[in-house]
Each structure stands twice: as structure tokens, then as C-alpha cells.
Amino acid sequence: MATVSRYFNKNKGLTVGIIIGGSSLGGVIWPIVLNELLNTHGVSFGWTIRAVGFIMIPLLILAVVTVVSPPETSHHSEQVIVQEIEEKRPKRDLSIAKDPTFIILCAGLAISILGMYSPMFYITTYSRSLGHPIDISFYLVSVINGSSLFGRILPGFLADRYGHFNLCTLAGLASGITSLCWTAAKSIPGLVVWCLAYGFTSGAILSLQASCAGSLATRETQGTAMGFLMGAVALT
Template identity: 45%
Template sequence: MLAQSLLLGISASLVFCPPLGVVLRHMPHRRGLAMGLTIGGSSIGGIVWPIMLQQLLNKNNVSFGWTIRAVAFTMMPLLAFACFTIVEPVKKTALAANPSPVQDGGEAPGSLKGNATNDPSEKKLGSRDFLKKPTYMLLCAGLALAYLGLFTPLFYISSYAIAQGQAESTAFYLLSAVNASSFFGRVVPGHLADVAGHYNLLTIFTLLSGLIGFTWTKATSLAGLIVWGLAYGFTSGAVMSLQGACAGKIAPPQHQGLAVGFLMGCLSIA
């Protein structure tokens, strides 16, 4: 309980949230694509871990303790890479990329101190004024409501497949298939959202996830489970990547991390 629940929960939050704010500051013009690629990394992990656990626990009969240690040894270099490579944007780099002169006491367009884009929703606000904006509060509340059911299929699709007569190994690989589809769901809609609108795409894919979720019990054969899993993985993946882009769109550049972190805090309750 202490290791898997308390320690893992705290450490995962510390690892997950801050880099998202840094990425948003690096790529303000391509929020959707940036979040899709960043969050898509967790989908790659979601493909690898079920297969790795299946091979160690069931095929090679490795003990649970050493299986978890193998997971830890695999994660350590990945986390070390993240610690050394995730850096804040340098102000002078932004100024060099945008050498336009500063006029009338204003700030250079590329300066991190000022606006990074011309989006009126990103006008510089007070320190935390964006937290009081109705748009942000509704975003947190709406996504928290969606998250009451969004992860349920991901947690139970393996158990459901076994209950439908599928082998345990097949059930494990089914979870990997869902995560593979989720990778494309996080990247492709994120890229499209930079043109069509982040909130527009988030609304559409949240509704689609709900509709597909209601058809879950109709998937009883292996083929049906695969098709359903791929469809749900794609739509739910889009929700997970677009939420950060939507939160970052409201907050000023210097508070991208706070915007994502507060949103994730609301979702963690759900």
C-alpha cells in the first residue's frame, strides 16, 4: 500500500505534471501536437508494460517482486533522461528567434515574459486570475465528470475479455492494442486541434468516448473486443492529450504548469 499507492501516486504526479507545462511553453503555437506527442509517450509505455508483465509473470514464472524490480530498472534510465533533457525555454533564444524591435515600452513577440502567440485568450493576466475564469472552471468540472468513467474500460478490459472466454495472454495483449490505438488518438487529433480548435475537438472526442463506452457489452467475440478496444483507445487518447492543450490555452505562459497541475488535481479526485 505504501509503495504502490502512496509513493507511486506522489512520485508519478511530480514526474508527470511539470514537464507538460515546460513543453507548452516551448511550443505555444502547436499545443495540440506538442501535448499529443508528449502524452503519447505514456501510450508507448502502455504497449510495453502489459507485454513485459505477461512474459515475466506468466511465461517465465518470475516472482512478483523481481518483476516489479525489472520494471523499476527499465524506468530508471528513462526518468534520468527526462531529468536531464527537460529544460525551460531560454528568454534570449526566443528573442533571437524574433528579433523585432520592442516599441512603445512593449515586449518582443517571442519573449517568454510576454505573450507567445496572438491568441486573445492568452493575454497576460494576474498571477492566478485564470483559475477564476468560468471557462477554466467548467473545463475542470466537465473533465472530472468525464473521468468518472473514462479509465474504467482501460482497467477492466482484460478482466472482461477473460470473462468472455479469452485466454489470459490474449487479454494482456488486448490492453497493449488499446494503448497502441491511444497513441494515434493522442497525436493525430492533437495536430488537427491546432487548426480546428482544441475545445472543439475535445468536446467531440469526449462525446465519442462516451458513446463507444456504452457499446462495450456488445463486444463478446475476440474480433469485437479488438475493434471496440481500438476505437475506444483512439477517442479516449484524444481526450487525454487535448485536456492539457485546453488548460494551457487559458493560462499565461509563466503559469502553464499551474494550469495543467490544477486540472490534474481536479481529475485525480474523480
């Protein structure tokens, strides 16, 4: 995310949303893979996790090999560019961590995400408690993540026009209201509609949090900003 933010000054919300949308695609696929291996084919839990790891390893290697920092826009040699950068900035630029706006952003998002993942873990259990079949209940997680894909891309596109912080605030409010309606859904159609709504609104938060942090950071502190933001969110 930090690398993408450095490449794009315009349409940053859209580009970050597309990148983060990849995790939503994984959120659709992995529950189906796990269900097929564990419940349909009777594969042990250990080998199921190993299979997931074997799939992820080449994908992660591809990302490590292909993701590079953007080139410097200068006609000087590479050695001169490195010297200029070292002279202009300190070894460790932590100025973003002292920005009051950034600190409030990290604190606010940490609180917002405090219970945001609860439906991911408990929607299947909740559906089963209502007496619905396990197969349908299990796929509700994929419904949330599938809707989250659109929630991460479309709000990012709108945020570039109407403001990243404005859209992030609206997404947080909409996600909170939707979560309060969770237990009102009892039937399978009702649960599917709720999952679609919650996936879209919660996905918008995950997309816009990165673009908000990126808009506050300089080109040199993008990585630091993402690190502090994700660290604050991880604590909750």
C-alpha cells in the first residue's frame, strides 16, 4: 500500500482501493477452499493449512519480486540521487508520528475497527443457531468479502472527488448502523442482504484508512505512516 501511494498522487483512493480489493477476493476464495477440503473431502486440519501455505508462497514470492519503489525523476546518476536524498532528509523520518491529525486518525480507526471483524467470525455460528444449513451458513463469510470488494473500490473512487476523510467518516457511520441491525436478520435472504450491506460499508473503511493516511504523509514517510496506522489498528 505504501508503494502504491508513492506512485500515484492523483486518484490515490481508487488505486489503493483496487490493491486492497485483492484481499477481498481472497476472502471469497479461502472460505470456499477450506470448506471443500475440511468438510467435503475430509482433509485433516493440518494438511488443509499446509495446502493454503503452498498456494500462498508462490503468490507472495511474485509480489516480492515485482513490487519496486518508483524511480526518481532526475537526470543525475543514481549515486548523485542517493547522496541528494541522504542530505535532504534524516536517517529516520518520524515526523508523521508527531502530526496531531495523524494521531487522531490512528486512534479513531483503532476504535472503529475494535469490533468490525466480529461478524466475520460469528456470522456462521449465528446462522447455525437459527437452524440454517451449515453449507449456506459457511458461505455467508464469502458473501461479506465479495461485497467488500466493491466497498473497497467504489468509495475510493468517490473519495478522490469528495474527500478521503469525508467518505471514511460516512463509511464508519454506515458500518456502525449496519452492525446494529445484525440480529434483526433471521432468514437466509435477510442474512444475505445484511452481509452484502455490511461487507460494502466495512470494506470502505479498510480501503479509505490507507488513503487517508497516505494523504497526510509525504512521499518519504508513506511507509512510516502505514506502519504506524496498521500498528494502531492491530492493537485493537
